[in-house]
Amino acid sequence: MEILFEHKYIRIEWYDEIKFIKNVWYTATDDMTDKEYREIAEVQTRFIEDYKPILWLVSLSELGFVVVPETQTWADSTLFPRIIAAGVKYIAFVVSPNIFAHVAVEQLMEEETTKNADFHVKYFETDITAVNWLKSNLKP
Numbered sequence: 001m002e003i004l005f006e007h008k009y010i011r012i013e014w015y016d017e018i019k020f021i022k023n024v025w026y027t028a029t030d031d032m033t034d035k036e037y038r039e040i041a042e043v044q045t046r047f048i049e050d051y052k053p054i055l056w057l058v059s060l061s062e063l064g065f066v067v068v069p070e071t072q073t074w075a076d077s078t079l080f081p082r083i084i085a086a087g088v089k090y091i092a093f094v095v096s097p098n099i100f101a102h103v104a105v106e107q108l109m110e111e112e113t114t115k116n117a118d119f120h121v122k123y124f125e126t127d128i129t130a131v132n133w134l135k136s137n138l139k140p
Contacts, residue, residue, distance in 0.1 A: 004047050009065075010040055012047055020055035020134060021048060030064030034071055045079045049086045055134040056083075059094040059127060084119060090137045091121045092130035 004021075005012040009029050013022040023044055029037075048056070067075070120137070124130040 004051075005043060007040065009036065010044075012044055014047075014051055014053075018055065018135060018138065019051075019053050020057060021051060021053045022057040022059065024059045025063040025065075027062045027064060029062070032065045034068060037065055037067065037071065038074065041075060041079055045082050048083050048088060052087045054087055054089045055137065056088050056091045057094070057127070057130050057134060058091060059130075061094050089118055089120060090134055091119075092134050093121065093123045094127055094130050095123050095125065 002014045002016065003011060004014050009026055009032050011024045011026075013024070014020075015022065021044075122130075122133055124133065
């Protein structure tokens with residue numbers, strides 16, 4: 001595992017052996033601004049474009065930030081076309097106990113999976129079950 005980016009709100013890791021990126025959001029996101037979220041989302045998208053993973057694990061279990069509808073629209077129109085073009089096919093989310101944060105992510109992902117039949121999203125309670133699902137989608 002290689003740490004690609006470390007910040008008070010997030011850590012982005014690269015797992016070369018299975019070619020996937022993992023984002024771990026921290027509890028400090030309770031105080032994150034929309035501008036900061038967008039900046040970090042842009043950074044994560046650049047790593048995805050550079051590393052071109054098919055699998056992406058996003059750990060939201062500590063996420064306190066709620067993505068507002070305007071930012072959901074921005075991510076949908078600006079980031080996700082780039083993420084999909086980079087080759088991401090499977091995203092596993094380890095969900096937040098913050099119901100508002102969880103619902104905001106589900107709303108965004110629902111739009112993406114509706115538009116892209118080759119794009120698969122699943123929600124989990126633990127990193128282990130999320131990683132197992134991601135690995136099960138690796139083609140030999």
